Amino acid sequence: MVAPVSTVGQAIRLSTVDDTRALGERLAGVLRAGDLVVLVGRLGAGKTVFVQGIGAGLGVRGPVVSPTFVIARVHRGGRLQLVHVDAYRLGSLAEVDDLDLDVDLGDSVVAVEWGSGLVEQLSDARLEVQLERSTYSDERTATLVPHGGDWAERVEQIVADATVTDSRSAAH
Ligand SMILES: Nc1ncnc2c1ncn2[C@@H]1O[C@H](COP(=O)(O)OP(=O)(O)OP(=O)(O)O)[C@@H](O)[C@H]1O
Ligand SMILES: [Mg+2]
Numbered sequence: 001m002v003a004p005v006s007t008v009g010q011a012i013r014l015s016t017v018d019d020t021r022a023l024g025e026r027l028a029g030v031l032r033a034g035d036l037v038v039l040v041g042r043l044g045a046g047k048t049v050f051v052q053g054i055g056a057g058l059g060v061r062g063p064v065v066s067p068t069f070v071i072a073r074v075h076r077g078g079r080l081q082l083v084h085v086d087a088y089r090l091g092s093l094a095e096v097d098d099l100d101l102d103v104d105l106g107d108s109v110v111a112v113e114w115g116s117g118l119v120e121q122l123s124d125a126r127l128e129v130q131l132e133r134s135t136y137s138d139e140r141t142a143t144l145v146p147h148g149g150d151w152a153e154r155v156e157q158i159v160a161d162a163t164v165t166d167s168r169s170a171a172h
Helices: 015-026 047-058 094-098 152-159
Strands: 008-016 037-040 070-077 081-086 107-115 127-132 142-147 164-166
Touching: 008 015, 015 047, 015 127, 015 152, 037 047, 037 142, 047 070, 047 081, 047 107, 047 127, 127 152
Parallel strands: 037 107, 037 127, 081 107
Antiparallel strands: 008 142, 008 164, 070 081, 127 142
């Protein structure tokens, strides 16, 4: 039996900030209203940079900056509106509802930093973007993990043109 194609075990190499932004932009091309994107990675991994790329790709207004002190920001004016959430200090996503953002999340793309463990109850379908930082250089690696919906197909589409480092062939 042929195993289904999956990006798990594949990492996309992001040598520079621009590469990380460009990957976010490429993701924006396949985003639809109601999509949830969860960014996972340690401090400084590049989560906000990646969301900047999504914002650029959607063409939204306003600089996408670290929302640490505001928890969430809504960026309008693009192909889709972007809700950028920093869940670092949130105990639950119910608190996002309590923020009274005056947006229908079903009409938006929601990008959540530090949302792992919180967003699972919000939507079965989501894309998890795992960012990892190299100890020795500026390089980051991104692993796109699809959960439900048609994310597996969309990830295939995004990864198709990206520089892919396949950990299974790393020894060659
Ligand atoms: N290849 C790269 N990809 C992304 N960022 C990079 C890269 N190389 C260097 N950087 C730098 O790393 C930093 C990433 O910061 P960013 O705010 O995006 O991280 P973060 O994961 O959102 O952190 P936090 O957990 O504080 O929210 C930026 O200063 C950026 O310029
Ligand atoms: Mg950040």
